[in-house]
Amino acid sequence: MTDAFTQPLVEALSRITVLDQADAAGREWLAAHAEERTYEAGEDLFAPGQPAEWMLLLLAGEVHILQPDTGEPFIFVHEGDVSGVLPYSRMATIRAHARAVRRSRVALIHKRHFAELLRELPDVGERLVWMMADRIREQAVSETHREKLMALGKLSAGLAHELNNPATAVQRAAAQLGTLLTDLQVSAAGESPIGTRLCDATAEEPDPLARADNERALRQWSRTEGLDIPRDALAALADAGLGVQQVTELIAGVQKEAIAALIVRTTMAWRARVLVSDIERATTRIADLVGAIKEYSYRDQAAVQTIDLKASLERTLTVFTPRLKHGVTIERTYEPDLPVIEGNAGEITQVWTNLIDNAVDAMQEQGTLRVGIRHEGDAVLVTIGDSGPGIPPDAARQIFEPFYTTKPMGEGTGLGLDIVRGIVRRHRGSVRVLHSRPGDTVFEVRLPTGTAAKEEIDGDHVPAS
Template sequence: MADPFTQPLAEALARVAILESVDDSGRAWLAERAEDRTFEAGQDIFVAGETAEWMAMMIAGEVHVLRPDTGEPFIFVHEGDVSGVLPYSRMVTLRATARAVQRSRAALLHKRHFPDLLRELPEVGERLVWMMADRIREQAVSETHREKLMALGKLSAGLAHELNNPAAAVQRAAAQLCTLLTELQESAAGEAPIGRHLCSTTAADPDPIERADHERALRQWSRAEGHDIPRDALAALADAGLGVAEVTELLAGVPREAIAGLVVRTTMAWRARALVTDIERATTRIADLVGAIKEYSYRDQAPVQTVDIKASLERTLTVFTPRLKHGVTIERAYEADLPPVEANAGEITQVWTNLIDNAVDAMQERGTLRVAARREGDAVVVEIGDSGPGIPPDRVRQIFEPFFTTKPMGEGTGLGLDIVRGIARRHKGGVRLLHSRPGDTVFEVRLPTGAAAREETDGDHVPAS
């Protein structure tokens, strides 16, 4: 195929989607009236605040339209697309800046030619009207989505704050109660070796068959010896992994009439301590979840800081626990001594969130989620993969486009990977689909380490078909 940067403009205009069916004379008419411009990476095509006068027909390259408040890209213009002012548009002043992210070529048509364009090439005018309608709809959806995310962030921040105080209080109380119960159990342990043994034993997770055998044997032993020990106490001994032989040995020397009462007291203390330990673990889990939610809620306010990638990935997995615990197996592969990255911690967490969410959805919450991180030169490379059905080959090249989604109607906005790409680029990194086939889809995120942040991105691309 001819070089898009050296082709005569009339021929090169055939690369623009809305002009594919226009004949040579029609493209020649346009070429006579358009300005043929080439832009280098980083060069502005349009600047916010300028008078809106030009329609840009992209022949080669890629251009990002940046939000005026944050500088974040929210519209991506590729080869074959049309941007800028369109016929019938009422835009007077440009509200955003359009910047080339790689060497690009565009044909710029001034709006004074629009009446002639609509008269000479009416089929093109019709397509441009539909394009303007689509643009308005997409921008409305984008703004609505953004407003909802902001509202959700404020709501989750408030909930996290309200949950944090009671969760922390319960956690402190559980820790203190566990300490008191341990001291109480130790003070009573001098009655017999069985008390000292249970005092030093934590709640186990014994083999169910072995535990059932122990409990059955202990009930038979209790009846045969005439001890009349309650079944709950015998069950606690089995939970602690004790059988008849061990219990008989630990009760050696205890008066026969005191055995039942001693077993009840020591097993009750052991069970109480085990329950408090469970409460402490649960409240610690709640505190971890609240911390993760708070990090999400304040991600837009978080400054650039040193980020531990492994810890960031693990916090994100913690948030996904409700969706992962029933049918998803997690395979981790973290290289030792991963270097930190200088980044906005909340935004980096959002990258993991979107990729993991897509992976879990693809597997329908049943399968294997693979999370790996390694160092490559001056970058940390993170791979997130899943065992889902894979991305259809005919859709691979569209996955990073805003509003494109493979999910059913109403289940996806098509903004997740677009957000991931924007965040990666702001951090002078890149994201790409490494490969996708049934049972093995992997996305790769590359982030520069510390002071090694590069001046240019690694680029976002998909594997060659």
Template sequence: MSGGAVPVCSPDLLRTLFLFEKLDDDQLDELCRVGRIETVEPGPVYREGEPATCFYVLLDGTVVLTVLSGTREVEMSRTSHRGSYAGAWTAYMGDRVPQVYSGSMMVPEGATFFVLDAGDFARLMADWFPMALHLLEGLFFGNRNAREILDQRERLLALGSLSAGLTHELNNPAAAAVRATSELRDRVVKMRHKLGLIASGAYDPAVLHLLIGIQEDAVGVVASAPTLSPLEESDREDELGAWLENHGIAGAWTLAPTFVQAGLDVAWLERVASTVDPEILASAVGWLAHTIETELLMNEITESTSRITNLVGAAKQYSQLDRAPVQVSDVHDLLDSTLVMLSGKIGTGVEVVKDYDRTLPPIPVHAAELNQVWTNLVDNAVGAMDGRGTLTVRTRPDGDRLAVVIEDTGPGIPDDLRGRIFEPFFTTKPVGEGTGLGLDISWRIVDRHGGDIRVESRPGKTEFVVRVPLTAPEGEEHD
């Protein structure tokens, strides 16, 4: 405060403020009648979330306006500009909006204000500026409704993209399971046919007993078949195919890949040949081949259905439909489920590199909301690379916070745009391809968690760093 006597409210005084300079004498007299001049000692004037009871216009001094970001006060404005106003400025909208202070105001060295009670401010606005009031209300509610509609549209677009990707991912294992089941049915028919031959007495009981033992051994080998390189696989197929052909086995080169896939070799076939008479070797090998094919098909069905189960689990983890709003979650699980959900969009042209610090503890978060943040950042990164490049997802400790880094090898964000990317409705995409809500939504979600998002960008490397607290924001409950 600059010192001196507290001024008396008068039309001449109020007329020096830009907010009131166009009012006539009667209006200025009315303001002085219902308003008052107040001096405020250093400290808080009002707190965010408290009932908004007064409208303040600065006459002298400095004010600092802040808003809460999680548990931290973030300074939004510091000004000594005479006539600056704050407080219950939405009082004229009545109970259609919450009548609480949207931020906090404090004065570092004391200040002098012209003060109107919220009720008087609302009444004067309605009496003196009815047209302006309608325009302000239209602007306020119109922007809010537009934000809600576009938020919903952005989420629906993201849901549609994710649904398409999930459908594509589910289709592959589902189709594989259907095909394997059909082939398995054919093999079972052939096995029944072989069982009929056995029942006719074609096999000596002792030989049959030995073949059943070999069959069981083959099933065990299938379960632990080694993974061969393409060259090793080709060499073994040649060896097995030649052996089968030399022993007069029909379809030798068709059977060879099956035996190789099962992990069997020439030594195993020699064991079969030493067990049965030459005249029934082909039939015995065919019967064992059907057994092996059946086991391989069952493995394929198991793998395909497991893949479907894992995809459904990832979708459940991603959506968090059955979870509490806030729960302790492993951020790596959330990131993995997001990458699975976006795998169709990521495609084969983008290499995904995971660099996780698994020593990081689970953290209390709104899991479904954070998944939306990862979705927006990964989607933007893939789009920036035009489907080709390297996407790196990294986690690391950052003091009392956990940092998640989404890095891409795209062309980078131009310097003149970097400062605007978190603005509502701002987008660098062509008209019709983006609403400009992704990063704005992401910023608001992370801010709600008491965290922040930073970006560093140059051609070939763009990093979005999301930092969230390791502990829950004050007042948040979690499971």
């Protein structure tokens, strides 16, 4: 295979994504009008204050666009990408450093050739114009999206607050009632061993077949002994995991005429306590969900904050519980001692929301959802994968483009992944399809560790066009 740094420029230009439909003549025209350069790792391609004159085609390597004030990367240019000035751009001065992070080969097209480029390669020119329009639109969509997120966050946080008070009150009352019912059960049973045994019995689901056998045997025993015990009381004994042998041992010494009343009293108290336990578990679940929604919305918090990515992912999964619990298995792979990142927690949550929503849709809510986090150098990598049918090869190149969707008409806007890309870029990260094949599609989000500049995350900084 030809090395990317020694390959003839005409052939190397085929590596550029926007040129994938350009013919040999088109690539030859570009090669004739391009200035080819090679940069070593750490070398600057552009610097703030320089005239904005060049369109950059990255043939090999990787280039980061750095924040002017902190020097931290916020845009990642990979092999095959186009950056710098594009046709119809009004930018006159470079506002950020462009630095090679490893040895890179680029082809530079001066803006004086743009008019001729649009004539000679109209299809490529059209894609470049759309690329610039996407940059502008991305900023506008970002602002609109942020406003909607803020409004939704306030609404969900308000609802969560209102739900939290009654849920907490019910949870507290259920706990107190459970204690009272336990005392009542002990009092009702007196010194009877069956009462003590039922006080210790849990409401765990017994084996259905064993439980049905126990209930039939208890009914037969009640009739044979002439005890006339109500069927509900016998069913409760079976629910508690008791059979004929255990019951007869527990009521040994009790006068026959008192057995039925004793069993009715103790089973009624036990069933009431079980119902209270069910209420307590349900309200605890409500409280957990409310807590997740409150943290999910991040109400009244600053735009830039410390984010625990594992906790952020888990909160999002909690919110998705209704869609996951019936047919989706979750596989988690989290490295220990993961570093935190600095960013807008609400926006980061939106990234997970969109990626998980797409994964669940792809699997039609039946399959395996795989989430993982690992640390690599100065970045944290989050992967979200699914066992769906995979992304069609012809769709892979367009998957992040706005308004492009593989979902049926009316089921998707085509903005989800575009929003994800915009948010990740504002956090100086990158997102890509790591791989996609039937049964295994994985998206990878790379986010840098360290402190993010507030103005960048707030979307005030606009990269060079």
